[in-house]
Amino acid sequence: MERQVEAFMEMLAAERGAARNTLLAYEADLNDLAGHLNDLLATATPDSLRGYMRALADSGLAPRTQARRLSAIKQFYRFLLLEEMRADDPTELLDAPRLPQTLPKYLSEAEVDALLAAAAARPMAQAIVLIAALEILYATGMRVSELLNLPRSTVIGDATVLLIRGKGGRERIVPLSDAARDAAAALARDRGDHWLFPGRDPARAMTRQGFALMLKQAALQAGIDPERVSPHVLRHSFASHMLARGADLRSLQLLLGHADIATTQIYTHLLAERLRKLVEAHHPLAAGRG
Secondary structure, three states: OOHHHHHHHHHHHHHOOOOHHHHHHHHHHHHHHHHHOOOOHHHOOHHHHHHHHHHHHHOOOOHHHHHHHHHHHHHHHHHHHHOOOOOOOOOOOOOOOOOOOOOOOOOOHHHHHHHHHHHHOOOHHHHHHHHHHHHHHHHHOOOHHHHHOOEHHHHOOOOOEEEEEOHHHOEEEEEOOHHHHHHHHHHHHHOOOOEOOEOOOOOOEOOHHHHHHHHHHHHHHHOOOHHHOOHHHHHHHHHHHHHHOOOOHHHHHHHHOOOOHHHHHHHHHHHHHHHHHHHHHHOOOOOOOO
16 A cells, blocks of 8 residues: 555544544545556546546446545545645546435334334333434434444433534534433433443444344334334434424534535425425415416
């Protein structure tokens, strides 16, 4: 691996707190580029990088994968520029591939209620875990990794908010609903471990796979297609329902822990739909027009 790539990877780990899987993905993307450029990463030109992006498109690589690779490449060369390892940024004028617009998948409010009811009907040991997890996820919109890494001490006492350490080590505070607080407290009383959601080995937190399996079982019991239910779908459901009920994008950005409000704007389709219905319901000329 070139010295510049090693320095870039060290920066991602030390300054941005990048996860191991993220580091591996960046390394693989840069290694692929190095192979295309005959290991001449440091002296790449805008034309050679355009050629690489054309080669990716011609190979049939999905646009989202192309975009991810371009993001890694752009960050790498910006790093070289900032560290004065290059005098220019050859990616400055590179265009991102056109991505198909996809809207976040989410459950209806009735489906969330059905999922909670199904969780309560599971065997007692599983029900107490599922109810707490669902109530917290739906009340806060947190990521599943943030949920499973909650220490039990977080919810002991009369906690009305949670301090969450999210991506890149960024911290945020989210309020807990009464139902989420009660469910979390009931789970904490039932556990003597460090983790609020311990795994089979109490010294370790529950795995994402273990939680996903319980969630799929509850979805089946609720009569919901398990393929439509995941922790991330619950995060989208939280955001979608909040926005539909009047929350603003800036507040939603803070609650979700998005570093850039552009990420939160994937939910604006719901805001537009809510405004359309508002006009249809209240504009004097809207009545009778279809």
